[in-house]
Amino acid sequence: MDTCQTGTIDITGCRVSLYPMKDQFANHILTSINETNTSAVWQQTDLFSTLYRGEPASVVDAAAALFINARDPQTHLVGEFTFSKGCPGDHAGDSYLNGQQATPNIVNNQNKGTFAVDCKYSFYAFGENNYMEEIAAIVALADEYGLHPQSAHYVTLLSGSASQLFQYFEAALAYAHKHLSHYVLEATISVNSPSKAVPDHV
Template structure:
């Protein structure tokens, strides 16, 4: 079945609080986030959110920020995906407007890494280099590394870059796109940032 340029975007992620009360931190972050604009399911390993791109990125950022606001060292690892063949459950959420529901502007330093995987696109390296250059222009580029690129800065700037990179990498010709992200917040190695 050809999925077309599906407007559905998904994000499957796991939160890893470095604290004894990790269950309360994870549940608290999920409960404090307005998730009414996305389809969401949590199991014993991860959570998936799906819907319009603007809401998926907004909810992802809000969950990360709400976990980080506990002051505990938080790691998050996840995969954004669009154009996955057969991805249709949650279509009802595509009727949501574009106004985001989570608007907390608390500053939070994030050190992260991302990798873009434009499926079947023979020019994938050009696309990746273009987004790395754009990260440098936006002041969020940290370093080059094997299998990923380092991105850091305030959580709002980092998520803005990630959403723009995801948008820029999508195309009508090559519909299936995957982007992985790993991030760390409140780490002792961040030197008090």
């Protein structure tokens, strides 16, 4: 079922690209895709990424599971995420919308998402005169989830568990879905980076 809201397509989407720094990386990515429950979203995997489209909570749930399922304690893993809703160039279709905001991966994400991650992200509110206020509201939410937001050039830095981070993304998108007609959240998430062991001055 597809719906429209105030003249824009009421579909949230996310493109996820995974980069496991290991041999046999393709099988690693495909295993994670297959382990992710996509019963509450529309899914497509192409040359560059896996796309989920549907309701905000369901899309975050699937994107979180894809990353969490791909985590290996011995592997440096990076995930690139682009969440978006309300793009004027979007169109109806290729989505799963039933009003339930279903999160079929939530138990898996909570149980397996206890590992530490680092994240840089940027939030964009389009067509809003008070866009800086909306961005500030989104960033302030990160404090409520214990993610210690820190400003850096062009991004905000976050650190915490994977479960905390994606719970925050769900809250951020819920806020954006309610207050904004068009937004984009871009995030890069890293786990097990060897750079964490390198002194800052190197």
